[in-house]
Amino acid sequence: MAHQECDKLIDYFNGHLSEEEKQAFEQHMQACPSCREELAEWEALSAELPFLSEAEEPPEGMKERVLTNVWNSDDTSSPETSAPALDEKRRSRKGPLATWFVGAAAAALLFSLAGNGYLLMENQQLAEDREQLAGEAEQLAFERDVIEADYEALLEQEDEEGGVADVLLASNLASTDEELFTGEGSATIIAEDGHVDLLVQVSGMPELEGEEAFQAWVIEGETPISAGSFTIDDDGNGAVRYRLSDMDDIQVDQIAITLEPQPNNEQPQGQMVLASP
Amino acid sequence: MDMHDDVQLYERLRAKDQAAMEMIYDKYSRLLFSFAYKVVHSSDAAEEVVQEVLIKLWKGNGVYSPDKGKFSTWLLSITRNTAIDYLRRQKKHTDEVIHQEVEHADTQPGTEELVEWKQQSERVREAMRVLKDEQRLIIDLFYFKGYSQKMIAEQVDLPIGTVKGRIRLALNHLKQELYEERRDW
Numbered sequence: 001m002a003h004q005e006c007d008k009l010i011d012y013f014n015g016h017l018s019e020e021e022k023q024a025f026e027q028h029m030q031a032c033p034s035c036r037e038e039l040a041e042w043e044a045l046s047a048e049l050p051f052l053s054e055a056e057e058p059p060e061g062m063k064e065r066v067l068t069n070v071w072n073s074d075d076t077s078s079p080e081t082s083a084p085a086l087d088e089k090r091r092s093r094k095g096p097l098a099t100w101f102v103g104a105a106a107a108a109l110l111f112s113l114a115g116n117g118y119l120l121m122e123n124q125q126l127a128e129d130r131e132q133l134a135g136e137a138e139q140l141a142f143e144r145d146v147i148e149a150d151y152e153a154l155l156e157q158e159d160e161e162g163g164v165a166d167v168l169l170a171s172n173l174a175s176t177d178e179e180l181f182t183g184e185g186s187a188t189i190i191a192e193d194g195h196v197d198l199l200v201q202v203s204g205m206p207e208l209e210g211e212e213a214f215q216a217w218v219i220e221g222e223t224p225i226s227a228g229s230f231t232i233d234d235d236g237n238g239a240v241r242y243r244l245s246d247m248d249d250i251q252v253d254q255i256a257i258t259l260e261p262q263p264n265n266e267q268p269q270g271q272m273v274l275a276s277p
Numbered sequence: 278m279d280m281h282d283d284v285q286l287y288e289r290l291r292a293k294d295q296a297a298m299e300m301i302y303d304k305y306s307r308l309l310f311s312f313a314y315k316v317v318h319s320s321d322a323a324e325e326v327v328q329e330v331l332i333k334l335w336k337g338n339g340v341y342s343p344d345k346g347k348f349s350t351w352l353l354s355i356t357r358n359t360a361i362d363y364l365r366r367q368k369k370h371t372d373e374v375i376h377q378e379v380e381h382a383d384t385q386p387g388t389e390e391l392v393e394w395k396q397q398s399e400r401v402r403e404a405m406r407v408l409k410d411e412q413r414l415i416i417d418l419f420y421f422k423g424y425s426q427k428m429i430a431e432q433v434d435l436p437i438g439t440v441k442g443r444i445r446l447a448l449n450h451l452k453q454e455l456y457e458e459r460r461d462w
Contacts, residue, residue, distance in 0.1 A: 006441075007426065007438070007440075007441055009441070010419070010426040010429070010440065010441060011426055014419070015361060016426075038445075041448070042448075044346065044350065045448070046351075047347060047349075047350040047353075049416070050312040050356070051397035051398040052398060052405065053312045054311060054315070055394070056307075056314045056320075057307075058306060058310045059324060062310070063303075063306065065328075066306075066324065067299065067302060067331075070328070070331050070332055070335045073336060074336070145446050146446065149445070150436075150442065152442060153439040153441075
């Protein structure tokens with residue numbers, strides 16, 4: 001299940017996985033943005049933590065020994081003769097180290113993760129109350145976080161068979177024009193079993209006529225991407241599920257529901273009825 | 278340390294320029310050695326780690342590009358991986374006494390390049406000081422010792438499923454301290 005797979009990030013980062021486990025985990029990471037982001041965060045720790053080391057004096061003669069061994073490590077003993085073609089080969093070669101740095105490119109994401117949204121919010125909160133409450137608030141927050149983290153872990157353990165879904169993002173969908181359209185809904189992005197899914201649920205929607213259908217859209221910048229069509233029951237309730245992790249690097253800026261003349265359009269033809277803020 | 282210089286040095290290194298390698302050695306060997314020493318706790322072992330890192334660099338195992346962040350961070354990551362691999366090979370891990378952060382007398386950096394080290398060191402040390410003992414321990418076991426999830430759980434006496442959450446909390450707390458003033462995330 002997804003969580004136990006995500007838990008392996010520690011052993012992946014610290015090189016405790018067998019070659020086979022490592023490959024399986026790398027495959028998992030391709031479908032798991034939260035693992036990729038966490039790995040990038042961990043890799044970025046090397047920008048800070050190594051500086052905790054005390055300045056040690058390297059032993060006498062180390063430079064000569066080390067550099068001699070570096071030159072000797074080169075099978076092409078004369079560096080000047082190394083042909084560009086060989087260098088090209090080297091460049092494309094994937095050494096075991098290469099995989100350690102899969103996420104390093106995402107180091108810029110260091111503080112952009114959901115968990116850090118929390119950090120940011122808490123930080124702002126703390127700043128406001130800092131004068132009187134800093135000490136107490138921090139202590140309380142810490143204890144609450146510890147309890148929360150342990151509780152989540154317990155939930156994971158309880159649910160071993162079924163799999164636990166992590167909510168990555170939840171948003172309300174509101175009518176774009178309350179005078180014209182009734183209805184409301186919610187959009188939730190969840191991570192489960194290595195997939196990232198968008199769940200859209202609506203209620204109180206206006207009745208459909210003929211071939212009409214509602215269609216959900218994931219909007220990236222200005223570009224709408226269809227997330228599936230759906231109809232509603234007699235009470236105006238409907239839902240659709242869409243697998244985001246099958247798409248390459250999509251950024252969800254907004255989620256919207258349109259009323260379409262027919263289902264499964266490539267581009268929206270009808271009017272937008274519900275949208276996330 | 279100028280990132281542009283490092284990128285140029287790295288490019289020259291890829292072209293097998295021995296002088297560039299020597300410059301990288303001069304610039305970073307003390308930092309890498311000290312970091313390796315913190316992980317492996319022996320001068321001989323730390324030298325071996327640095328040598329292994331530079332051989333990897335020379336032979337082109339693992340490719341750096343500026344979009345991966347600073348060259349020094351990348352180099353330190355390789356050093357960390359190499360050092361914890363070294364520990365694993367030595368199987369010294371389990372017998373080792375837990376090394377708690379202690380206050381040391383102020384050490385003057387020897388060269389100009391080490392000024393950043395000193396500044397960074399003070400900043401990180403300051404932030405670490407605010408953490409709870411357990412959080413410092415978890416960061417030590419996780420980052421500097423490269424323990425497995427199971428080993429961390431045993432060492433801190435936590436259920437294995439809670440380890441990742443505790444690491445996350447400790448790191449969030451650390452970052453909160455580190456970036457509190459600068460707010461540059």
